[in-house]
Structure formats: C-alpha cells, structure tokens
Amino acid sequence: MTAKATPANMTHAPEWLAALPPLRGKLMTDLAMGDICWFRVGGPADVVFMPADTDDLAAFLKALPAHVPLAVLGAGSNVLVRDGGLRGAVIRLGAAFGEITQTDETALTAGAAALDVRVARAAADASIAGLAFYRGIPGAIGGAVAMNAGAYGGETCDVLVEVEWLDRDGKKHVSAADALNLSYRHNGHDGFKVYTAARLKGARGDKAKILAEMEAISDKREDSQPVKARTGGSTFKNPDGADPTGLKAWKLIDAAGCRGLRVGDAQVSEQHCNFLINHGVATASDLETLGETVRQRVQETSGVELQWEIKRMGEARA
Numbered sequence: 001m002t003a004k005a006t007p008a009n010m011t012h013a014p015e016w017l018a019a020l021p022p023l024r025g026k027l028m029t030d031l032a033m034g035d036i037c038w039f040r041v042g043g044p045a046d047v048v049f050m051p052a053d054t055d056d057l058a059a060f061l062k063a064l065p066a067h068v069p070l071a072v073l074g075a076g077s078n079v080l081v082r083d084g085g086l087r088g089a090v091i092r093l094g095a096a097f098g099e100i101t102q103t104d105e106t107a108l109t110a111g112a113a114a115l116d117v118r119v120a121r122a123a124a125d126a127s128i129a130g131l132a133f134y135r136g137i138p139g140a141i142g143g144a145v146a147m148n149a150g151a152y153g154g155e156t157c158d159v160l161v162e163v164e165w166l167d168r169d170g171k172k173h174v175s176a177a178d179a180l181n182l183s184y185r186h187n188g189h190d191g192f193k194v195y196t197a198a199r200l201k202g203a204r205g206d207k208a209k210i211l212a213e214m215e216a217i218s219d220k221r222e223d224s225q226p227v228k229a230r231t232g233g234s235t236f237k238n239p240d241g242a243d244p245t246g247l248k249a250w251k252l253i254d255a256a257g258c259r260g261l262r263v264g265d266a267q268v269s270e271q272h273c274n275f276l277i278n279h280g281v282a283t284a285s286d287l288e289t290l291g292e293t294v295r296q297r298v299q300e301t302s303g304v305e306l307q308w309e310i311k312r313m314g315e316a317r318a
C-alpha cells in the first residue's frame, strides 16, 4: 500500500478529488486491483479510499460528487476486476474496521473488515457455537453480509442480528438482518451501502467441540478445494441454491466436459471444477472468457443457465 496521500501530492488525481474535505484515512490513486484481489488480476482503480473510521468514511461519502462511480471492496475473495480497472472511487475498509467484541454470552460485534476466520476463532474462544462455518471462508465480514456467505450448512443469514451501514450520502444506519432480505448467496438490500459492522449471534457451546469442528472444516477444505490458488472460490451459484440434494454447479460443469479447460493461463480447477484458477499470468479477460465458455457448454449439454456467483466489476482493457 502507498503512504498516506492527499489530493495535492497525488499523480493522476481526478479533478473531483480537490472537492473533498481533509480526510484522515488513506487516498490512493492508480492502485492495481490485482495487488489486493485473490485472483491477482484487475487493472487500477482511479482512487481507493481507506477511511480512518466511520466518521471519516461519512465525511468522504457526503462530499463525493454524485456523478463519481463508487464501489466497495472487502478482502477481494469473490470479485473479478476487469483488466481496465475501476473508474471513480473504491472504498476499502482496513484495520480500523477489524475489531471483534463480545457483546453478551452468545453474541459478537465484528467490524466489516474483520476476516471471517478471525470471527470463527473469536466465537470459539468465547464458547459461542454456530459461527464455526466462517473458518473456511476467506473473506471479511462486510463481504459475508454482502454475499450472505455460507458453508457446511451455515449461512450468514442464520447468525446475523443487525448491521451498521452508511448510504451514498454518508448517513449512518442500523438495520435488522430481516431488512437485508438475505437468501442463498444473495443480498436484497436495495441501494448503495457500505457495511461497517455486524452483530452476530450463536448459541452457548463447548469450546473444545467448536475448535474440533473448525479443524474438521479446515481439513475438508484442504482436501476438496484449491485453497492456496489464485481463485475467487465458487464461480457459479448452485442452480437449486442451498438445497443439499439439489443440482450442483460443479456436477453440471463436469458433465459438460469442462474440468481442466484452459484459456491462456486461466483454468477450470481439476480438483474442484466450480473454481477457476489463475496459474500466474492469466488476465481478467482470460478468466471471464473461460467462465462464459463454461456457461455456454453447460447450457448446451444440460439446458441449465448458470449464474455467476463471483462479482465481475470494472472495465475491459481498451
């Protein structure tokens, strides 16, 4: 990451930056999204803002001209940023939003930048059961709320009580989980929002049992998924959602003969064929072309139209 910058000392600063008030967080221009996203691809964002705290974020949002495109990034584990990068501003929450606090016997409040794995560990330490599924999800809690992330029978909607968030004008809100209309890998909360914290509730549990469950999840992942690769996790949603007996995207992809399929340095994982992998020098365009080829072949062989779970963002390279 670059050092703290102000509009005056930045190169390539868009003209709207001059209209912003003094901010305490970091403003960065031309940061390559490939440096911060799991796929390790993606062109630069015009401006990335890492707020110092919620008030700093509110001041930024309040002053940001309405015409400037705006996006939010968490840990970047579920996004494919295109090679031309992102125009406008990107908000990225850092360590200032990473705190986890136990609020009662069975509940935690986690800052949106707290990694899921840290939340799982904090819950285990407090003997709170029901959050162990976060052990295997490599994102942050803001991304988990935005995606209704889940695994091994647990989903964010099962444990989310309420969220703190800011709207496009920098106004602060607290909403009950119901208002987000969460369903399988879907968030139905309308309009632009930046989640800043989430209150999560489990049940009283036994620490040793929770730790054993987390260990089992970790082992299962290592056996079944390319967890150390440059990937974005599951590329497509399962057509029947969370139904464990329903149609699985990976089975359809396998039946369409796409396991191991390549476009340049992008490949459908041999180990888990709903994962795409960047072997090193793949571009976002290679990965997206590969994904679209898979969708087309699945449509031809099974008649099912797969939906992207990974969020594709930004512009193709000109």
Ligand SMILES: Cc1cc2nc3c(=O)[nH]c(=O)nc-3n(C[C@H](O)[C@H](O)[C@H](O)COP(=O)(O)OP(=O)(O)OC[C@H]3O[C@@H](n4cnc5c(N)ncnc54)[C@H](O)[C@@H]3O)c2cc1C
Residues within 6 Å of the ligand: 038, 071, 072, 073, 074, 075, 076, 077, 078, 079, 093, 112, 136, 137, 138, 139, 140, 141, 142, 143, 144, 145, 146, 147, 148, 149, 150, 151, 193, 194, 195, 196, 225, 226, 227, 231, 232, 233, 234, 311
């Ligand atoms: C190896 C691997 C395994 C995975 N396994 C799973 C799994 O088992 N289950 C699962 O559900 N997912 C899985 N994923 C996908 C991913 O980890 C989750 O979707 C995760 O919740 C994304 O969080 P993130 O912080 O990385 O969000 P990002 O990828 O940065 O963003 C994802 C979306 O959330 C939005 N967003 C992020 N933060 C905020 C915020 N603070 N406010 C508003 N919007 C925000 C972004 O705008 C974007 O639309 C896996 C990914 C990988 C790489």
